[in-house]
Amino acid sequence: MDRIIQGFLKDFLSSQQIKEKDESKQFEMFASYCTIYQHYQDSFNLSDVLCGSSGDCGIDALAIIVNGKMITAKEEIEDLIEYNGSLTDIYVIFVQAKTSPKFSNSEIGVFGTGVIDFLSEKPQFVQNEVIQEKCKILNYILQNASKMKKLPIGILYYVSLGKWNEDKNCKANISKIKKRVEDLNLFSDVSFVPVDVVQLQKYYRETLNVLETEIDFSNNVVLPDIPNIVQSYLGYIDYSEYKKLITTDSGEINKAVFYDNVRDYQGDNSVNKAIAESIENLPNNFILLNNGVTIICRDLTIVRTKFTLKEYQIVNGCQTSHELYKHGKEKDNLQIPIKIIQTTDEDTISKIIIATNTQTEVTNEQLMSLKEFHRRLEDFYATFGKNNQRLYYERRSRQYDGESIEKVRIVSISTQIKSVASMFFDKPHLASRFYGKLLEGTKDIFDSSHLFMPYYCSAYALYRLEYMFRNKLLPNEYRKFRYHLLMLLKYDISNGKIPEMNEKRMETFCNKIISCVDDNEKLIAEVNKLMKKIELIYGDLSNSELTKSASLVTKLKECYIRR
Incomplete structure (x- = not known):
């Protein structure tokens, strides 16, 4: 090799x-x-x-x-x-x-x-x-x-x-x-x-590689000094330059740069059709017809007209960018109005994202990643220091790029929702759904009164299960039940009433779960025990549809409620 x-x-x-x-x-x-x-x-x-x-x-x-x-x-x-x-x-x-x-x-x-x-x-x-x-x-x-x-x-x-x-x-x-x-x-x-x-x-x-792109941005004006903003510029660039910001080296559109943009690409809706039409038929007028793109970067180096953006996100302009990618090729005189802002202040970033994305309707769910709860949860994860229990809560896509940490220790918002909904809200059968749907069905997640410990505990238990499956310490055919195992761990270890998400007792309870999943032998014994309960209800574990059954969840819970 x-x-x-x-x-x-x-x-x-x-x-x-x-x-x-x-x-x-x-x-x-x-x-x-x-x-x-x-x-x-x-x-x-x-x-x-x-x-x-x-x-x-x-x-x-x-x-x-x-x-x-x-x-x-x-x-x-x-x-x-x-x-x-x-x-x-x-x-x-x-x-x-x-x-x-x-x-x-x-x-x-x-x-x-x-x-x-x-x-x-x-x-x-x-x-x-x-x-x-x-x-x-x-x-x-x-x-x-x-x-x-x-x-x-x-x-x-x-x-x-x-x-x-x-x-x-x-x-x-x-x-x-x-x-x-x-x-x-x-x-x-x-x-x-x-x-x-x-x-x-x-x-x-x-x-x-950390996300980094150099563009020629000669047509710009420097914006006035603004608190918490290192530097900011307003202007326009040719599409040939803008394309560098939104595509990978292989020429694909780079989804990672739109993570902080609260709306996914919406396809051929009426707004996007109008954008496409202006690109196709009025490329010279595009700069006048489009509101432009807002880019936030954490590091910005300028040498004459060359701007090098590091760790940047397009926080407003996802729809425009996709339509430009589809229709902007071969168009002369296609110029895009842009705003580049360098800041590392999280509150300022959130305000900019909210301001630039609420000119049209945006749901609360789409803005959830900007909430104070998530910032504080990220800080809570960091309290576990450098020991084996360290996980990294990822509010922004690729925010840990360039850092020498194990990728499997990174917990995305979607993984957090699935783990906590399965373990503490008894929704393992919905974990295969798109996480927005799961969040909709479990409205109490991320309540400001909740302790952070159950969120970390559920993510850590899932991390440990995935480690065991990945390294063949547990049978791989059990993996499809991993979210059910999270729920069953909670019930099996509780030996009685399960604390509420805002109760002080919850921290002690979570530590018991962590103590179990942290030990390979204990975890293997516990999983084998829990899988027997699933087998008693449904003998054929090869049927993947079982994991989506609400009745399975009900019957598993009854095993503990009756005891």
């Missing part, structure tokens, strides 16, 4: 807390993470994309991304349709990775055949549980084709430790596979990307 890749692999395994000894399995995980990251920069759980071994159809990893979200259950698609009314930016990403020092034409063929079988109406290959679940998700998306603004984009990554030398046989085979996938008429675009050792090195470096 290439020595640089060896170093990167070691770093990756450490950051993901992976103890896997099989080098080929290690490489599959590494290659899958690097390639999928090209299209999804938010944190994601590798277990949600890896396809296992037996019955994987020759596919090492399969990621489905819709509306900028990593989809792990068809219920999330239902929720996205309900919330947004449409499905946009759909990516279906297949990965196969080999440690071979050369590209194997036969292995490429096996990979292509597996993908084509997966995509067929009546697959012939044996499919394991993971592949079956991915099939259900994709089929549900295709059944809702009327909600799509555009057919999905299909991408096949074949990763090798060899050097891609444009081998004629391999290229011919790739073209043949690509054509067969295109002929299925499921995708608006199909790519087959051979990734060699040099490209893989580049991909991994991109996962480590």
Whole structure:
């Protein structure tokens, strides 16, 4: 194995807390993470994309991304349709990775055949549980084709430790596979990307980089001194420069820069159609017809007309940016009004985001990440210092980029909602839903009177369960019940009345749970005990639909209420 890749692999395994000894399995995980990251920069759980071994159809990893979200259950698609009314930016990403020092034409063929079988109406290959679940998700998306603004984009990554030398046989085979996938008429675009050792090195470096972009911003004026603002500028730039701020090195739109923008891209609604029309028909007038874009950065370096933005977010202009990305290519004299603000003051950032996003209707849920509760919760997480119980609450996407911390210790808002709703609000059957839907059904989450300890406790228990599953210390078939296990841990350890979220006793209770999950042997014994309760109610644990059943939750709770 290439020595640089060896170093990167070691770093990756450490950051993901992976103890896997099989080098080929290690490489599959590494290659899958690097390639999928090209299209999804938010944190994601590798277990949600890896396809296992037996019955994987020759596919090492399969990621489905819709509306900028990593989809792990068809219920999330239902929720996205309900919330947004449409499905946009759909990516279906297949990965196969080999440690071979050369590209194997036969292995490429096996990979292509597996993908084509997966995509067929009546697959012939044996499919394991993971592949079956991915099939259900994709089929549900295709059944809702009327909600799509555009057919999905299909991408096949074949990763090798060899050097891609444009081998004629391999290229011919790739073209043949690509054509067969295109002929299925499921995708608006199909790519087959051979990734060699040099490209893989580049991909991994991109996962480590702090968001940084240089633009030419000559047409600007300096804004007056403002409290808590280091510097700020108002002006306009050509689209060719603006595009650098919103795209990745591979030319994809960079979802990570819109995290603090409280509205997702809304697709072809009336407002966005008007933006698209002005780009297409009146590019010279765009600067007059558009309100512009607001960018907040934490570091800004200026050399003459060159502005280098680090750790920046487009907090107002998500819709404009997506329409520019779709329609701005090849347009001359297309200029975008922008405002660049450098500040690290959280209150100021929140005020700017609220002010620039409440000119049109924005729900309370969309603004929840700006609440004081989340800032204080982030500080509470930090009180656990540098010990093994340290987790990092991530209010902003990629806010910990560039820091030498294990990625699996980062807790996103969505993960926090799912863990606390499952453990302390008895909603594990809803954890597969889009987190906005889950929050809607559990309105008391993030109440200002709540202690922070149960939020941390639930996230830490989930972190420990994921560690045990990832490293095969618990059977992987139990993983789909991880949210139910969070709820059952609470009931089993309580031995009586469970404290309220604002009671002082809650802290002592949470410490009991943490003490249990912190010890591998105790946790294994506890999980085996809890899984027996689930098996008593439903004998067939292979049925993934069980995890979405409200009746299962009711029956599990009755086991403890009656005792």
